Amino acid sequence: MRVSVVGAGYVGLVTGVCLAEKGHQVICVDVDRTKIEKIKRGVSPIHEEGLADLLEKNVNRSIRATTDLCQGVIDTDVTLVAVGTPFDGQEIDLANVKEACGQIGQALREKQTYHLVAIKSTVVPGTTDQVVRPILERASGKKAGIEFGLGVNPEFLTEGVAVRDFMLPDRIVLGGIDQKSLDVLEEVYSAFDGVPRIRTNNKTAEMIKYTSNALLATMISFANEIGNLGAALGDIDVVDVMHAIHVNNYLSAQLPDGHRFTAPITNFLEAGCGFGGSCLPKDVRALAAHGKTAGQPMLLLDAVMKVNALQHQQVVALLKKHFSTLDGVRIAVLGLAFKPDTDDMRESPAIPIINTLLAEGAIIQAYDPVANHEARQIFGERITLLDSLNEAISNVVAIVLITRWDEFRQIPELLTDLNPQPVFIDGRRMLDKGSIAKYEGIGL
Ligand code: NAD
Ligand code: UGA
Numbered sequence: 001m002r003v004s005v006v007g008a009g010y011v012g013l014v015t016g017v018c019l020a021e022k023g024h025q026v027i028c029v030d031v032d033r034t035k036i037e038k039i040k041r042g043v044s045p046i047h048e049e050g051l052a053d054l055l056e057k058n059v060n061r062s063i064r065a066t067t068d069l070c071q072g073v074i075d076t077d078v079t080l081v082a083v084g085t086p087f088d089g090q091e092i093d094l095a096n097v098k099e100a101c102g103q104i105g106q107a108l109r110e111k112q113t114y115h116l117v118a119i120k121s122t123v124v125p126g127t128t129d130q131v132v133r134p135i136l137e138r139a140s141g142k143k144a145g146i147e148f149g150l151g152v153n154p155e156f157l158t159e160g161v162a163v164r165d166f167m168l169p170d171r172i173v174l175g176g177i178d179q180k181s182l183d184v185l186e187e188v189y190s191a192f193d194g195v196p197r198i199r200t201n202n203k204t205a206e207m208i209k210y211t212s213n214a215l216l217a218t219m220i221s222f223a224n225e226i227g228n229l230g231a232a233l234g235d236i237d238v239v240d241v242m243h244a245i246h247v248n249n250y251l252s253a254q255l256p257d258g259h260r261f262t263a264p265i266t267n268f269l270e271a272g273c274g275f276g277g278s279c280l281p282k283d284v285r286a287l288a289a290h291g292k293t294a295g296q297p298m299l300l301l302d303a304v305m306k307v308n309a310l311q312h313q314q315v316v317a318l319l320k321k322h323f324s325t326l327d328g329v330r331i332a333v334l335g336l337a338f339k340p341d342t343d344d345m346r347e348s349p350a351i352p353i354i355n356t357l358l359a360e361g362a363i364i365q366a367y368d369p370v371a372n373h374e375a376r377q378i379f380g381e382r383i384t385l386l387d388s389l390n391e392a393i394s395n396v397v398a399i400v401l402i403t404r405w406d407e408f409r410q411i412p413e414l415l416t417d418l419n420p421q422p423v424f425i426d427g428r429r430m431l432d433k434g435s436i437a438k439y440e441g442i443g444l
Contacts, residue, residue, distance in 0.1 A: 002076040003026070006069060006100045008035055010046060010162060011081035011155050016053045018166040020062040022191040028065040029072040033145060039065035047343070050163040069100070072330070073107035073115065078188055080153065082120040085286075090294070092124050092286040092303060094131060101132050105139025108148055116184040118151035119202075122209050122283055124290040128152050128202040129177070149181030152202040153188075154209035159277075160341040173198045175205025186228045213283040214301055219268040221307035225442025227271030228314060238271040238443025239429050245269060271443035273402055273427035274311035276347035281308070283404035312352040315400055315427050316360075319439045322398065322423045327361030332396040334389070335403025335410075336368035338374045343370040345378060349427070350402045357400075358382055369394035369405055390414065398423040404430050413437050 001024045005016040008030035020026040030036050032435045035045045042059035044052045055063070066072055075081050081104070083096035096117070104117055117136060119128045128151075133144050144150045152175030157165035168343065172189050174197060176182035182199050189195070198208065223242060231234035246252065246266040253261050284301050291298040316326075323329050338348035345351065352398060354364055364383040366375060379385075386392045389407060392397055393414060399422050412435035415421055426433075426441035433439045 001076060001367055003027070003188060004029055004072040004076040004079045005120075006030075006072070006079060006081050006104065007083035007096070007121070008032070008039060008045075008065065008216065009082065009084065010048070010159060011157065011396070013039070013044070013055075013348075013428070014048060014051060014157060014162045014166050015080060015082060015120065015155065016063060017051060017058060018163065019188065020058040021054050024062065024188070025071040025076075025344045026058075026063045027064065027076055027086075029067065029069045030065075031067060036065045036067050039063075048162045050162070054163065066110045068384055069103045070107040070110070073104055074111060076115075077113070078118065080115045080118050080188075082155070085121045085123055085282075085404050086286045087282040087289075091289045092127075094123065097121055097123060097127070097132065098135060102139050105136040107137065108140035108142055114148065114180075116149040116151060116181055118153045118181075118185055119206075120153050120155050122213075122279070123152075123173060123206055124210070124286055125203045125206040125252050125393070126411075127206060129237060130174070134176075145178050145181075149176065149178065149184055150202070151176040151181045151185045152205035153185055154205055155211075156212060159344060160339070169195050171196050171198060173200070173205050173208050177202060210287045213280055213289055214304075215276060216265075216268045217280045217284045217306050217308070218300065219265070220250075220270075220280075221304040221311075223269045223271045224274065224311050224314075228311075230443050231314075235432070236443075239433075241443075242269050243272065271429060272311075272343055273315050273353065273359075273442060274308045274349040275423075276349050276354040278344065278346040281305070281347045311436055312349050312356065312443050314408055315402075315425055316356050318425045318442075319357075319398055319400070319423070322438075322442065325361070326357060328363065329398065330363045330365065330396045331357060332392045332399045332400045333366040333383075334368075334392060334399060334408060335363055335405055335428075336366060337371040337403050340403055340405045343374050344366075347375040348402075350375075351378060351403060353400065353427075354379065354383060357443065365396065366394055368403065369407055393422070396422050398425065400425045400427060401430060402427045404428045 003024045004027040005012045006029045008028040016026045016028040019433050038045045042056045044055050086093045136161040144163045154173050206421045226239035230238045251263050288301040336350040367386045421437045424436045429441045
């Protein structure tokens with residue numbers, strides 16, 4: 001099939017490159033010239049494991065790139081829209097979707113053959129039918145369901161393992177205004193044998209994406225709230241509490257060889273210093289705002305965000321158990337990215353934690369294996385960024401761990417060389433509490 005993908009960011013580029021690898025002829029479209037020039041040269045503008053190799057292999061054969069959206073649509077049979085959908089403080093910001101769809105509509109005006117448009121961006125339920133459809137119909141002068149098809153195809157990939165997630169999906173969700181739209185969209189994924197398909201209408205497909213992310217966020221805030229209560233009551237360790245929950249029969253199963261298989265979703269049932277990233281916070285906020293507008297306030301999701309917004313204070317409170325004032329106290333902050341294996345710092349809990357510590361007068365030296373560059377853009381000269389874990393934990397009286405980088409497993413051993421030992425605050429409950437002398441952790 002000939003497929004155009006509008007928006008060549010994390011989702012769009014991974015989608016385009018993977019569909020090309022699966023045998024389609026793909027055109028990636030973006031307004032960002034620098035990105036497009038790189039893709040044309042076979043250079044990936046983002047770091048994702050396996051992406052550079054697949055792009056290099058397929059560029060100029062089954063994948064092309066352009067800033068000319070109209071040509072991209074005319075030269076293909078299907079267009080997937082994967083532009084950004086940020087939260088503007090009040091509600092989802094659909095400006096990029098509207099702009100892209102207006103141009104797609106104009107291109108459709110010039111097309112003689114049937115074309116399918118599918119929204120891959122995360123958009124609140126109703127967007128495709130109530131916002132995108134009229135834009136496409138007005139700009140094209142054509143009728144959806146007759147001269148062109150309209151569908152929704154949400155994406156569930158995770159940054160860091162995006163190529164693997166796309167190539168080996170757990171489910172493929174297809175929404176459509178009619179059977180023909182669904183059938184054409186299904187053809188795009190014909191090479192993905194054995195993957196469960198959920199065929200439904202557009203609004204339901206949109207809801208599935210938010211439900212997935214809202215569930216993850218809810219589980220994290222739930223674990224954090226339980227952890228905070230345990231810490232307040234004393235003599236309770238949230239790690240043991242959650243471990244007992246992870247191995248119950250609802251979340252794990254016994255294999256024929258006697259071992260227990262614990263579902264990966266239990267990763268989200270662990271107490272820590274809060275969730276961040278470019279998706280969970282913005283999606284939960286957008287769905288809650290959409291519910292409010294629809295006259296159905298989302299009380300639970302509002303609470304999920306409230307718990308998350310306060311969670312970084314737990315780290316500060318643990319520090320204050322040891323220091324009457326943080327003024328002039330030198331603290332190492334380990335891990336700045338919102339999660340391991342990425343340099344992405346969008347909505348990372350590291351940001352409010354460091355800002356609070358700085359406001360209290362602390363002196364911060366920080367280290368992240370890959371996000372130091374991002375951190376410099378955010379904090380400038382207000383913190384010292386160091387190039388190694390060893391340097392970062394030297395000459396400090398306290399250490400705060402914020403991101404679960406694998407490298408941090410060696411901390412207990414490194415600390416044994418230090419005298420006196422600094423206070424250690426485990427913001428992710430990553431390390432064994434018995435392995436560090438002055439250990440403090442969330443939910444302990
Ligand atoms: P991104 O910011 O990395 O990429 C978006 C791209 O769209 C940018 O390159 C931008 O230049 C381009 N763009 C904006 N307006 C355009 C236009 N009018 N025409 C052509 N190109 C345009 O965003 P992303 O992370 O890829 O997210 C895209 C969507 O997918 C969002 O709705 C997001 O919620 C969703 N999503 C993201 C992830 C993820 O892990 N990043 C996972 C699942 C779903
Ligand atoms: C998330 C979802 O996991 C993907 O399925 C989805 O496709 C994507 O959003 C999206 O819609 O864009 P992502 O944001 O990349 O992916 O990362 P996650 O692994 O979900 O982590 C999100 C945040 O939750 C991180 O800050 C992480 O540290 C935090 N987290 C995770 C916890 O605080 N506790 C946990 O137990 C697990």
